Structure formats: C-alpha cells, structure tokens
Amino acid sequence: MVTERQRVSIFDVAKMAGVGVATVSRVINSNPRVSPLTRMRVEAAIEALGYHPSRLASGLSKGRQxxxxxxxxxxxxxxxxxxxxxxxxxxxxxxxxxxxxxxxxxxxxxxxxxxxxxxxxxxxxxxxxxxxxxxxxxxxxxxxxxxxxxxxxxxxxxxxxVDDRTGGCLAATHLISLGRRRIGFIGDEDLTGLGFASSYKRLCGLEDALNNYHLEHDRSLVRLGRHGSLEARQLCDQLLELDRPPTAIFAASDTQAVGVLASAEAHAIRVPDDLAVIGFDGLEISSILGLSTIEQPLxxxxxxxxxxxxxxxxxxxxxxxxxxxRLELKARSTTISTHALSKSGA
Amino acid sequence: MVTERQRVSIFDVAKMAGVGVATVSRVINSNPRVSPLTRMRVEAAIEALGYHPSRLASGLSKGRQxxxxxxxxxxxxxxxxxxxxxxxxxxxxxxxxxxxxxxxxxxxxxxxxxxxxxxxxxxxxxxxxxxxxxxxxxxxxxxxxxxxxxxxxxxxxxxxxVDDRTGGCLAATHLISLGRRRIGFIGDEDLTGLGFASSYKRLCGLEDALNNYHLEHDRSLVRLGRHGSLEARQLCDQLLELDRPPTAIFAASDTQAVGVLASAEAHAIRVPDDLAVIGFDGLEISSILGLSTIEQPLxxxxxxxxxxxxxxxxxxxxxxxxxxxRLELKARSTTISTHALSKSGA
DNA sequence: ACTATCCATGGAAGCGCTTCCATAAACGTT
DNA sequence: AACGTTTATGGAAGCGCTTCCATGGATAGT
CATH class of the missing domain: 3.40.50.2300 (Response regulator)
Known part of the structure; x- marks a missing residue:
C-alpha cells in the first residue's frame, strides 16, 4: 500500500489563510458573504495546498449528495x-x-x-x-x-x-396498407421475470391494426425469444420455413429486425417484394440498412x-x-420498393 | 418538498436494541466479535426500524468509499x-x-x-x-x-x-492472401483532440502487411472521418467511385464496415467477389451480417x-x-465466397 | 451623537458512522 | 483460589464538512 500523504482538509486551508473554517467553506460554496480580499487569500491557500473538498464529508454534512x-x-x-x-x-x-x-x-x-x-x-x-x-x-x-x-x-x-401499442398499430397499419395480410411478429420473451412489456404491447398494437381492417390474426406467426439479432434470425427461419410463410414481419426492435433481414437473405427471399420487414426504435443501423421502422426518441x-x-x-x-x-414511422426500403424511394432512404 | 421522516441512525438502533453504537456497527460490518444473542437483538431492531446505514457517513469515517x-x-x-x-x-x-x-x-x-x-x-x-x-x-x-x-x-x-497494429496486419494479410492488392482503409479521424489511436495503429498494421509482401501502399485509398456507419458509407462511396477503386476495404471497426457494406450494395458492387470487406471488433452485428472481422475480447x-x-x-x-x-481473425462471407463457407458463418 | 442594522467572520455543534481504548465478565491454568 | 487471558461490550474521539449562532466593527437612520 502506498504511503499516503495526509489528506489536506478544510482546516489546513483555514490555518494557512489565517481564517476560520467557516469562511473557507463559504468560499468553496461561493457564498457571497465573504469579502473579496479574504476570498482571494483563501483561494490562494487552496491553490497552494492543492486542496480538494471531500465529497463525502460535504454530502454527509449537508444531508444530501x-x-x-x-x-x-x-x-x-x-x-x-x-x-x-x-x-x-x-x-x-x-x-x-x-x-x-x-x-x-x-x-x-x-x-x-x-x-x-x-x-x-x-x-x-x-x-x-x-x-x-x-x-x-x-x-x-x-x-x-x-x-x-x-x-x-x-x-x-x-x-x-411512448405508446408502444399505438406504435405497433402504426407499424402494422403500414404493412397492411401495402397489401400485406399475413404478418409475422418477432418479439421478446421475458425470461428474466422482470416483466418487460413493450414487446407485448407492440404485438397488441399489431392485433389492433388487424382488427381495424377486420383481418384475422394468425397466432402461429408470432414467435418470441431472447432479445438479439441471432435469436431473431432463428425465429424468423422458423417462420419462413412454414408452409404458408408470412408476407411481412414486424420485429419488436430494430435489433431483431436485423436478424429477420439476415434470415430472409439466407432463404433467398426478396425484401420487400416477397417479405416486407419493419422494426422498432430507429437505431442508426436501421437507417444504414434501409430498414423501415417506428422511430422513438431514445x-x-x-x-x-x-x-x-x-x-x-x-x-x-x-x-x-x-x-x-411521439413515435414516427420511417418507411424505407424494407417495406417500400427501392425504385419508389428517394436514393438515401434516411 | 416532502416532509421527511427523520432519518433513522445507528444511534436509534442502538437505543432500541439496548446496546451501544459500537456494537451495532459491528453487527453491520459482520464483525465476529459479537455474541449471537446480541447480534439477533440488533438485527431485530434494524429490521423493525427499517434502518439503512448511511454510505456517506461510513465512507467518511472509514476514509474510503x-x-x-x-x-x-x-x-x-x-x-x-x-x-x-x-x-x-x-x-x-x-x-x-x-x-x-x-x-x-x-x-x-x-x-x-x-x-x-x-x-x-x-x-x-x-x-x-x-x-x-x-x-x-x-x-x-x-x-x-x-x-x-x-x-x-x-x-x-x-x-x-490488444495489439491494434498486429490486428491491422492480420486483417490486411488476410485480404492479401485472398489475392487483393488494392486495399482501401476507412478509419477514424480524431476531431476531438482526445488522441484516439487505435484506428491509426490498425492502419499502420495494414501498411506492415503490405510491406511484408513488398506491395506499394496507395495512400489515396485511405479515408478518415467521424466514427459511424453513416460517415463510413460516405467515405466508402468516394472510394468506390474512384477510377481505380479498391478491391478490398479494411474498416477500422465493424460499425464502419457496416457502412462500407451499405455503400457497396448501393453501388451494386458484389461482396466479396468485387470487393472484400473486413472490419474490426467482432460485434454481434458482424456475425449476423457475415462480416469478416478481427475479433477482440471487449x-x-x-x-x-x-x-x-x-x-x-x-x-x-x-x-x-x-x-x-488476443485478437482473432474471423473470416466470413465478406471476404470468402459463400460457397466456400459453412452455412452459419459464425 | 446614539442607536438600529448589516456584514464579515469565527467557534462549535452536529451529520452518521468507525474504531481505539477501557471495562468487566468469563474462562482456563497452575 | 489467585492469576493471566480472552471476549463482549460501551464510551468517546474522530472523519471533513456545513451551518447556526455570537461577536465586533462598520454603516446608516434619526
């Protein structure tokens, strides 16, 4: 253990400046009730001694930190x-x-x-x-x-x-308006017991949208798993290998949507032609990948x-x-054909 | 401001348990020098009072936090x-x-x-x-x-x-061994003045590799900019629009490599056939995208x-x-043709 | 000129804890 | 049975700061 220099305290400063500790404290805390001259003397002493007030002591004394x-x-x-x-x-x-x-x-x-x-x-x-x-x-x-x-x-x-449910509805409505009817969902399964709810709410939003259009919701197109691109890709694999695969997928997050995109690519399924994909969050990756998403101000x-x-x-x-x-729909090239889109997609 | 309950202190606990504060302190700090009976009494009082020791006071007293x-x-x-x-x-x-x-x-x-x-x-x-x-x-x-x-x-x-320079060399050597000669580099420009050096070191590694093979390094293929996928994409655009574009690009990070991939796609340049791409870091995204990279244990x-x-x-x-x-080369589908690769690429 | 204010300042009492030191009881030893 | 040890415990002195209160000098009001 290093031999430590004795900590310099407010007392040392007071002594050196020839004032009381109360005055030093006032200087430290920029209390106006100190004459300019005294203040300077104290400041000089602080400088000379390399004094730093202890956060702990101050917090304890003040009763707040x-x-x-x-x-x-x-x-x-x-x-x-x-x-x-x-x-x-x-x-x-x-x-x-x-x-x-x-x-x-x-x-x-x-x-x-x-x-x-x-x-x-x-x-x-x-x-x-x-x-x-x-x-x-x-x-x-x-x-x-x-x-x-x-x-x-x-x-x-x-x-x-944010209103996750409305966000989910927004996403789904976008897909429906594009003529997609079989909409898959990939979201989080809460394995932690912590009770994360946003993925679930977004799913509810999806169902709301379907209801609005009097469309039946095929529950077999819902897949939940651990949050992550890799996991999402696997879940999506299942979906795409179904006899009647979905024509669109709503992922509960952009991270998961990335997995969906990877899965689609692996299956040689064209996006958005054969499969429209939309995510949620509006991460930087979505704009790079041209991923449609519901953007929220994180x-x-x-x-x-x-x-x-x-x-x-x-x-x-x-x-x-x-x-x-507020939430904002960013329609990009994973839902809208590229030629109908401006070059950048951001 | 909420009227605050008076904070319960070690003193209150001591009084309630009918012991001295020192004993309570011992109990809190699991000091063995307390009889089981006393310990129980103190613990009961702590529980009853809902006592929580103050971290500030303890830290101040101990002189460490x-x-x-x-x-x-x-x-x-x-x-x-x-x-x-x-x-x-x-x-x-x-x-x-x-x-x-x-x-x-x-x-x-x-x-x-x-x-x-x-x-x-x-x-x-x-x-x-x-x-x-x-x-x-x-x-x-x-x-x-x-x-x-x-x-x-x-x-x-x-x-x-990690040894960034060796890592850079590793990446470049991989590209060279694949027959690529014109290797572009996309890295960080330190605009903050903080002096980040890893991007630069990785570039040095690239040059080392080139030297090892007695290849000339075309400095015009080096592009530096702010860290980020979007910025990297723009830099890569410049590179790909050159008269003699590079046949491979080494990005100083996976994040930047993602931008490179996006740029290649926008230019309808086939990866890895026309352009090999390798990143650095080994982020999850690299494995999803099949991005070759130098993985470091972050x-x-x-x-x-x-x-x-x-x-x-x-x-x-x-x-x-x-x-x-240690650093590890992960050769994936952005440098090695897919058919030569196992399915997963991870 | 005399009192009522105001201001700069210092002393000292905490803030809630740890820990040294002293004390007293319990133990073991010969 | 007398002694030295060990053990459980309490009292009190800090840790470094803030802040209340008191003090004395300067200023202002009449």
Missing part, C-alpha cells in the same frame, strides 16, 4: 444506451454524477433497489425500462428517494414513455427523464407526471 | 459499452458502485479528471479508450487515486490492451480492467502491468 443512480437492464442494448446517454448528459450538466446499476435478473433488481432505498446511496434514481412494483415505489416514497421512470410507468411517479427520453428527476430535487413539482414522446 | 469511477468516450459505441458492461459486472460483484463519466471533448475529460483526482470522489478510476497525459497519471498517483486503463496505455499504470477487457483496479484496492501489486488480450 451529488450522486444519482440509474437502473438499467441489459446495458448492451443500443436502445438502453441511447437513453442512458441522455440521462448522463443532463445530470452531468447539473453537476451530478451518474452511478449505473445494471440489472439482468430479479435478484439483481431487488438487491440494487434495496441498496438504493437507503437515502444516502443516491439522492435520486432514474429507472430505465424496468417495471417496478407498487411496493418498491412505496418504499422509495417512504425513504424520501426521488424517482423518475423512463420507458416504464408507475402510478403517481413521473415517467416518460436519447431524448433520457434527457427528459433526467430533467424530471432534477425538477424534483429542486423541490419543484413535476407538472406532467406522464410524459409521452 | 465504495464508488469507482469509469471514464468512457462516446458511450453509444457498442465496443465501449461492451467493455463497460464487463467493468460494471466485476465491480458490482465486489460491492462497488460504478459512476460513469462520459467524455466527448478535451474540456470534459479534464473537468472529470479534475473532479476525480479528489481522493474522495471515487476510490479508483477505470479509464476506457481515453489516452491520459503523463501529467494526469502523475496527479492520480499524488492524490492516491487508483487507476486502471483499458484500451489505452500509460507508463507504469496497469492496462489491458467484454473481457472490461472484466480484466476492473479486476486490476480491485487488486490495487486490496493492496496487492498488479503482477503484470501490461495485459495483452
């Missing part, structure tokens, strides 16, 4: 990361640190949640895409930990979401979610508990 | 996230929280670094893919903050890296990097300051 926790599932998913980026950016701009807690199981969710309930583990927490039980929410309230939800909702807690959801946490910290009421972001 | 900071550039890049995931996982397993600091500019890098130098902002920091100056490193040492580097190196600081680099930080925290010397992870 500058760390916000973010709970994220499967951090490798591009949609999650895009949201996270928005969160981090906003928090950083306001001087808060972001502690990321990754959860991939119920056990992990509860462990982290338990930890965070402690008022001092984080001043507030942002939850991305993980449904919370009413019990959790209650405990947050009891413990006085602020909470902001992204892509998940809970009674009375500020949350920013980054922005993070920004918005973080802002709403900050509002609470400031003691302001969040004016609009439920914030709904 | 349980938060590790991770500095990451462009958190949305899949390669960065994969590394980050490894880091988080290991730290979490050891009871450490992970504070993520995203840096996209020099200013941000320095601001975060300044902040972290304070011994108490984080017990240690893991830096991913961001070159540090000798000055920074020095200050870390002076301030007694532990440091572990991933995908970047610094004299005397534990780091885990997740593992995070794991390894975090472990080395932990070793330092434990006061153990890191045995091997420089840890080199």
């Amino acid at each position: 500058d760390m916000v926790a973010v709970l994220v599932p499967f951090i490798t998913r591009p949609s999650v990361v895009a949201r996270l980026e928005g969160v981090i950016e906003v928090l950083d701009r306001d001087g808060f640190g972001t502690a990321v807690y990754s959860v991939r199981s119920l056990e992990q969710r509860d462990r982290h949640l338990d930890y965070l309930m402690d008022r001092h583990a984080a001043i507030g927490v942002v939850v991305i895409s993980i449904p919370l039980t009413q019990l959790h929410v209650e405990r947050f309230r009891t413990n006085g930990v602020y909470l902001s939800l992204i892509d998940t909702a809970s009674e009375g807690v500020p949350h920013v979401v 980054y922005e959801s993070g920004v918005e979610g973080a802002k709403r946490l900050l509002q609470q910290l400031d003691g302001r009421e969040v004016e609009q508990v439920k914030h709904v972001l | 349980d938060m590790v900071a991770v500095l990451v550039p462009f958190i949305t890049r899949p390669s960065v996230v994969a590394r980050l995931e490894g880091v988080i996982e290991v730290l979490d397993r050891d009871g450490f929280g992970t504070a993520v600091y995203s840096v996209r500019s020099l200013e941000q890098r320095d601001r975060h670094l300044d902040y972290l130098m304070d011994r108490h902002a984080a017990i240690g920091v893991v830096v991913i893919s961001i070159p540090l100056t000798q000055l920074h490193v020095e200050r870390f040492r002076t301030n007694g903050v532990y440091l572990s580097l991933i995908d970047t190196a610094s004299e005397g600081v534990p780091h885990v890296v 997740y593992e680099s995070g794991v390894e990097g975090a472990k080395r930080l932990l070793q330092q925290l434990d006061g153990r010397e890191v045995e091997q300051v420089k840890h080199v992870l």
